[in-house]
Amino acid sequence: xxxxxxxxxxxxxxxxxxxxxxxxxxxxxxxxxxxxxxxxxxxxxxxxxxxxxxxxxxxxxxxxxxxxxxxxxxxxxxxxxxxxxxxxxxxxxxxxxxxxxxxxxxxxxxxxxxxxxxxxxxxxxxxxxxxxxxxxxxxxxxxxxxxxxxxxxxxxxxxxxxxxxxxxxxxxxxx
Numbered sequence: 429x430x431x432x433x434x435x436x437x438x439x440x441x442x443x444x445x446x447x448x449x450x451x452x453x454x455x456x457x458x459x460x461x462x463x464x465x466x467x468x469x470x471x472x473x474x475x476x477x478x479x480x481x482x483x484x485x486x487x488x489x490x491x492x493x494x495x496x497x498x499x500x501x502x503x504x505x506x507x508x509x510x511x512x513x514x515x516x517x518x519x520x521x522x523x524x525x526x527x528x529x530x531x532x533x534x535x536x537x538x539x540x541x542x543x544x545x546x547x548x549x550x551x552x553x554x555x556x557x558x559x560x561x562x563x564x565x566x567x568x569x570x571x572x573x574x575x576x577x578x579x580x581x582x583x584x585x586x587x588x589x590x591x592x593x594x595x596x597x598x599x600x601x602x603x
Contacts, residue, residue: 443492452518453497453510518555
């Protein structure tokens, strides 16, 4: 059954709402994937908090029109599955990268992040972006480094004095 005008408007509105809040988007050709494969992809996407949807390209163009993903318009050709990262900028790229290892029929065609369109060669770089928790942990390690080094340095002065006094004592006992 064909999709009516109201159904099309609902899809455009839903995808637009997701795209406005998303951090990055990845589009991939899914030609040749089975229903079971697509279901497995959707399950993994839900676990990673990634919005995955198959949408007609004309509707997708309208949906991303007023968002930072408008740069994707030229990459929207062929049968595509759209993934929008909600929490972490690399989540959708990581999802497609991991899924493509198992299914060679999934081919990434474009990645949009920060209002710029990137080709599939940037998939590994975007997938390697840290999650929010990983970024905070890295920042805390960087901030903790100088303080730890200062504490070790300050602790070294009394330790040296103690070692010198122990060496003098041992020397006097030996003599």
